[in-house]
Amino acid sequence: MSNADAIADLKDYIRDVPDFPKPGIMFKDITTLLKHPYAFRSSILQLADRYRSSGITKIVGIESRGFIFASALAYEMGVGMVPVRKLGKLPAKCVQETYELEYGTDVVEMHCDAVEKNESVLVLDDVIATGGTMLAACKLVEVLGANVTEIAAVVELEFLEGRKRLENRPFFSLIQYR
Ligand code: AMP
Numbered sequence: 001m002s003n004a005d006a007i008a009d010l011k012d013y014i015r016d017v018p019d020f021p022k023p024g025i026m027f028k029d030i031t032t033l034l035k036h037p038y039a040f041r042s043s044i045l046q047l048a049d050r051y052r053s054s055g056i057t058k059i060v061g062i063e064s065r066g067f068i069f070a071s072a073l074a075y076e077m078g079v080g081m082v083p084v085r086k087l088g089k090l091p092a093k094c095v096q097e098t099y100e101l102e103y104g105t106d107v108v109e110m111h112c113d114a115v116e117k118n119e120s121v122l123v124l125d126d127v128i129a130t131g132g133t134m135l136a137a138c139k140l141v142e143v144l145g146a147n148v149t150e151i152a153a154v155v156e157l158e159f160l161e162g163r164k165r166l167e168n169r170p171f172f173s174l175i176q177y178r
Contacts, residue, residue, distance in 0.1 A: 003037070003038040003041070004038050004041040004042040004045050005042070006038060007038050007039050007042035010033065010039060010042060010043055010046075010154075010174055010175050011175050012039075013032050013033035013036050013039040014028050014029065014030060014032065014033055014155060014175060015028075015029040015031070015032040016028065016029070017029050028127050028155045028157070028177070030065060030068075030126050030127070030154060030155065033154075034068065040072070043069070043154055043174060044069070044072045044073055044076055045076070046174055047069070047073050047124075047152060047174070048073060048076045048077050050152075050172065051073075051077060051122060051150070051152075052077060054120070054122075054149060054150070055120045055149070056077070056079060056120045056121065056122045056149050056150075057079050057080065057119055057120055057121075058074075058079060058080045058081070058082050058114075058115055058119060058120075058121045058122070058146075059073050059074040059077070059079060059080070059081050059082070059121075059122050059124055060082045060083075060084055060110070060114075060115075060121055060122065060123045060124065060137055060140075060141060061081060061082070061083055061084065061124055061125070062084045062108070062123070062124070062125040062133055062134070062137050063083065063084060063085045063086055063089070063108075065125070065126035065127070066084075066124055066125035066126055067081075067083060068126070069124055069125075069126060069154055070082075070083075070124045073122075073124065082110065082111075082114040082115060082121075083110075084108050084109070084110050084136075084137045084140060085108065085109055085110075086106070086107070086108060086109075087106075087107040087108070087109060088109075089109070090109050090110070090111055092111050092112070092113070093111065093112045093113075094109040094110060094111055094112060095109065095110055095112055095140050095143050095144060096108070096109050096140075097109075097136040097137075097139045097140050097143075098136075099132045099133065099135065099136035100132055101132070108133070108136050108137060108140065109140070110137075110140040110141070110144075112144065114144070115141055115144050115145075115146035116145075116146060117144070117145035117146065118145065118146065118147060119146040119147065120146075120147055120149040121141050121146050121147060121148055121149060122148075122149060122150055122151075122152060123137045123138055123141065123148055123150075123151045123152070124151075124152045124153070125137075125152075125153050125154075126153065126154050126155060127153060127154070127155045127156075127157065128151075128153035128155070128156050128157065128160075128162040128163070128171075128173065129157050129160050129162055130160050130162050130165065131160075131161075131162030131163060131164070131165035131166055132162075132165065134151055134153070134162065134165075134166060135165055135166055135167070138151065138166070138169060148169050149170070150169075150170040150171065150172055151166055151169055151170065151171045151172070152171070152172045152173065152174075153171075153172075153173045153174075154173070154174050154175060155173065155174070155175045155176075155177070156173035156175065156176045156177070157177050158176050158177060158178050159177070159178060
């Protein structure tokens with residue numbers, strides 16, 4: 001048994017921070033999982049076990065905490081990692097997607113040459129809340145002709161029903177809060 005196998009419940013390593021970034025929000029802080037050598041490794045190995053034989057050749061990570069998990073998973077699986085970033089951060093030609101926030105809208109971008117037509121892609125973030133960010137990332141992948149084979153989050157806030165917003169695309173989470 002490796003040390004990562006000894007992690008019984010990843011939930012034990014997620015910290016609740018009340019009223020962050022504003023009153024009424026219970027923030028799910030993944031830095032407590034990241035700083036633990038076996039818990040972080042366990043989260044990546046669990047995802048790698050699920051996707052190793054899936055034919056996925058790119059992991060799309062969403063700015064910024066999604067980058068951490070997507071990079072480690074891509075490295076572990078021996079596939080490419082693609083960043084989805086907020087407007088104006090990526091240097092080369094991009095596709096853009098606008099999505100709704102609680103107040104107003106935001107824009108995410110991905111490089112036009114980041115994925116190939118018909119490529120199998122996993123879209124990954126640390127937390128899915130309302131699902132708006134995940135959906136926008138999927139649309140960037142799909143507009144370039146690649147396939148979203150699955151969408152994954154380390155933490156799912158089930159009560160916000162984000163997965164419903166993903167319009168029947170396959171979805172998986174490691175940790176759920178009801
Ligand atoms: P959403 O588009 O509503 O699914 O929001 C997803 C993004 O916001 C993710 O990138 C999360 O990192 C972040 N986020 C939203 N709500 C929370 C929360 N309660 N705790 C931690 N991160 C959150």
